[in-house]
Amino acid sequence: MNLENSRIIDMYKTMLRIRKFEEKAMNLFAEGKIPGFVHLYIGEEAVATGVSANLDTNDYITSTHRGHGHIIAKGGDLKYMMAELFGKATGYCKGKGGSMHIADATRGILGANGIVGAGQNIAVGAGLSAKYKGTGQVCACFFGDGSTNQGTFHESLNLASIWKLPVVFICENNMYGISMSQSRHQAIQDVSDRAVAYNIPGVTVDGNDVFAVYEAANEAVKRARSMQGPTLIECKTYRHRGHFEGDPAIYKPEEEQKEWLAKDPIKRMESFIVENKILTEEEIDEINEEIKREIQDAVEFAESSPEPAIDSVVEDIYTDIVEEVNLV
């Protein structure tokens, strides 16, 4: 791997931006400022970052209920994201989607998704679209280990394989499908083993090592862009928090948590950067401050934004029909 320092710094910033955004969301949720559900990506930052570093703005991604990291890595605007979490009119979805349904068509973000596994088929459709029109775009499809037991996983990998579609399937194996550990929810250890059933490459990488993710994704994206078909990449990682905020996660053994916290992807990246003299500790501190400010600006934007107008509740259902706005 031969990455310029500036790109390494960008990747570090992306990871940090995700972490800080999520920590802020965690606190705001605890304070009661964010309604609904929040599923945090803390601990998995290297996956979205390593993959997205290989994507262009017009490439597509499909995401999951745990989608903030994917959206940030794909270039999503923190202000509009935070405003959406607050349910404000200025949010990405005008306050109608919330944490689980953020999309940004201008950056190829085809949406986070509240249904586990549903993005896989949509990714295949986006891949078909790119191939059909000959645009050279690829679609990176993010999903968790839990979703690989859904029928959509099989259907979409099969279809992408027979049609040789430019889709990269990225399994974020965070070791849990909600509360059920991987060893309890499937009889295999490596999700990538399943690639064999579709006659496509399947690789497993350390999902807390952003460079390992980057390299695997780089090869898969090249393969996709050159119309050789999809790849299944499994990134072994760990969800530091519960399934959703408020989940006490008593099902996660303490030893296991300790072990994985020691492998924190951001700490690893910082050590790498310092050891290789890419940045000094002072420069790292400066970057931390800069990103904190970005997040604070996003929170201020969200807090000062207006609530959605009542009339908007019946807008955007159809392109050409506005439903009645009052019940009686």
Place this chain on the structure above:
Amino acid sequence: MRRMTYAEAIRDAMRIKMEEDPNVFILGEDVGRFGGCFGVTGTLYDEFGEDRVRDTPISEGAIIGCAVGAAATGLRPIAELMFIDFVTVGMDQLINQAAKMRYMFGGKITVPMVVRLPAGAGFQAAAQHSQSLEAWLTHVPGLKVVYPSTPQDAFGLMLSSVEDDNPVVFIEHKMLYGVSGDVDDEIKKIPLGTADIKREGEDVTVIATGKMVHEALAAAEELAKEGIEVEVVDPRTLYPLDKKTIFDSIRKTNKAVVVTEETKRGGYAGEISAMISEEIFDSLDAPVLRLGALNSPVPFSPKLEQHMLPNSADIIKGIKKLV
């Protein structure tokens, strides 16, 4: 004016849209080389090639889901499922994805796609290949639901459905595929949300959909001999629903019968009936009568199936209760 079957009319409309717009393509099980389970796509594979008439594996979820992803990224897919019953397998993709995306994403992504669903009973296909599931689909905000009863309507409504920027569920009655009719090329598109009066009459309004339009017309023919004049209104699109045409007819006749092939319990006929009662109660001389299939799965035995479904004799009986 051309004479063609309901199936040919659907195919012809798809062909026209595919010729006009390179982003329109078809996908589904056996739609290509085989020509479609009911022969609706026919020769389109030979005319447009395998990229635009795509045979898929037996994966209904992937068919609808792939159409959603393609539609969200600029194509206009027409997905065919072999039987409406199989929509259950792909329901998440239709209900939670296609129907919701535009709304959830604040109007920033559009999903222009058509899902063709052959529905209805009448040829001993039994409980898993004969249902009428329009109530489920009309229940969901974000979907449009179309249900033509004639070749002309199938032609004009398919043109509009493919052009529509929203997900459109296009229900086709399997027993109508072979029915022939005149198709006027001049009429072209039929806007979604416009009902059609299939027969004028003064005494009672029958609102019927799909194959039941033909049963209602047969009943009207019989009753005319007895001096009862039946007006038959075909909504043609279940959502958006042309309430005005339906209400205007009832304001004239003061009596309404709603006939659909659905299981009566929880059917869309109930929705139409409730709308009439809620909104134009004063125009009614009698309660709105709903006629539907029995509250039973569709049986296999021809004798049982025939008994389970509403027909013109039932409609005559129903109308006589009102007039």
